[in-house]
Amino acid sequence: MSALRRPVALGMPGRRADVGHAPGGPALAGGASSPLRGEETFPRAAKRELAKPQLRANLAHATSTIRAKRAAVVGEVPDWEALRDAGAAMKAEAMQRLPELLEELERAVTARGGVVHWARDADEANAIVADLVRATGAREVVKVKSMATQEIGLNEYLDEAGIEALETDLAELIVQLAGDTPSHILVPAIHRSRTEIREIFLEHMAGVDPELTDEPRLLAMAARAYLRERFLRAEVAVSGANFAIAETGTLAVVESEGNGRMCLTLPRTLITVMGIEKVLPRAQDLEVYLQLLPRSSTGERMNPYTSMWTGVTPGDGPQEFHLVLLDNGRTAALADEVGRAALHCIRCSACLNVCPVYERTGGHAYGSVYPGPIGAILTPLLTGAVDHDDPNSSLPYASTLCGACYDVCPVKIDIPSILVHLRTRGVDAGRGGVPAPEAVAMKAAGVVMGSPTAFRAAEAASRAVRVLARDGAVSRLPWPGSLWTASRDLPAPPKEPFRAWWARERGASAAEGGK
């Protein structure tokens, strides 16, 4: 089966070649080689990814499994819509009160024996963590899966500083062992089948049983054996946080495997890196989010383990606790009154799993650690991408605007509206220069569709285009059509246009009548 058989409407008209990107302002995130920015535009990257049949099979299988599970456990909650409303309202409140909540959180964490650090950007956060690790004398850290530390490229930074960061989440471990990059915010190795995972383990996991099969239970067991001793000897752990409670200084991590508990409990020192938008006003708010998150995320009534800790508890868990509060473009997103809602995201990944574009292209095409619908809005907001030369400015077009993401989002982020808003932002930023090809194309279409004679001529021309089609799609038109097909496939024109069919089937008089 050809991966390109069905035309994929990616929506973004191409412009110039991909040549780097505009430097961001001071409050924006993501330099040239950032985990928040790929090297090429979404349409180009998508085209490459779409040509991988194994990838598409793996994704289709995994996303359909999780969609069914989610639908079943959401369906049994009688007040689901009210919970979503409450979840959205509390996040809106938290954004509105962010300055006071961050200060309150800092006071509460400090009062309970924790140390709070602030980081303007990725570099600053990385340097803080590296210094804290060095101060303990440790050369290795164990890590719980965290989007914030992926976003800042912490592992690579620590590696250069001579500190080994070991990912302990199964999917992260698979990605790390394979030297791969994550493609999903919840299950970073979603693009890998069990057979591929077995091969990665056999090749890269020291001491693995050569008889290992691809049975998921045995693969999980192999990871347990591999990491056990590392957990027991770890002195420093690095985590993210799903939620932080301003009034009490409590942090929460939601997980499945117990690697989170290991990291949050056994080492002497714990360093948590958290985006400033994760703070919630009250502990009671968790009664809503702990209902919304697991059901939306892994499709379970509750995830196996949730850990909550407040500063340092004498005699229980890490005796040194550091909280790094990270901006890295969040304040730039906050300044966009429409886009701000993207900061409400609780990283459940439901929007990825229902997205028809994500299901076909996978996460790598987005170039950012945040893929899928949420990534298509969050990445440009964090990095401030408006310039057409910036690959991230193509992300708001990585959508059909079908609205499935909005329907499943547990905190009701209106992703389609924000996508349209960001497209407008990009088009507005492009005004004043050479007319964009999409504007030229729309003007031309207006002329053709306004005149029956011109339309008939266009139909004849479109029949000529059929000779260019392969597998029912046209990937490359001659100039000026190349401006259009550089970023999208054109469905092959039908053998016989509607007007010709009508004339043949219903007679010349009917065709004339349809003039």
Added chain:
Amino acid sequence: MTAQASPDGVPDDARSVVLARVRAALAGSTGGGTGPSFDHAAPGAPPDAGPFAAGDALPGAPAGPGYLTADDEWETGTTGEALLALLTDRVVDYRATVTRARTAEVPAQLVRLLAGAGRVVVPAGLDPDWVDALRSAGTTVLVDGPDAPLTLADLDSAGAVVTGSRLAVAETGTIVLDGSPDQGRRAVSLVPDHHVCVVRGADVVRGLPAAMARLDVTRPLTWISGPSATSDIELSRVEGVHGPRRLEVVLVVDDDAPGQR
């Protein structure tokens, strides 16, 4: 952290800069950095559920923030056998086991569940009758307490751990430990591969709101829903990764007070 000032007198340490950026980002918008609080106890629907402002009582609307709370019939009306059966159903769904015992039967039940488990870890505050029963049955019991904590190697060498629990949430099959003396520090219930957890019937609630009302979040909390598991391989759930691979729940119910609240 002390604020340093740049030459022009504006503090330029990270904390001041980030907070100033947050304030600037909110400055143009309605509310401008302050806003109404979501009120979990407010009558009527949540603030953005419709044309009603927060706090407006909708005629005929149930009390509360719109979703089901600890005061709703959904929670208070589920008691006794129905509540315990719900909990059992949900815990078993995670491939953990649930057995019932009257208070007096707990020691014998523990002995039965832990036969052949090897060395068993208990927190210092566990019911001494339970510990005595295990010892009498010939089990080597390792006691972990604040004055004499076990080493990680001790914990790793043990076959099982027995703890009490703070409460259980029936709707989601979740047990919460809060580090009380009968539950011990967090490492104790994590490192051994087999966790036997005793839940009192009176500590079972139906939903999350009732659970949050009973919990002190400033204690170290561990929420446990089944044995450790992963969905990382093709998004299908597989039990048994780093946490205990076996979870056995002993539900303590005496005839005179089944699921009493």
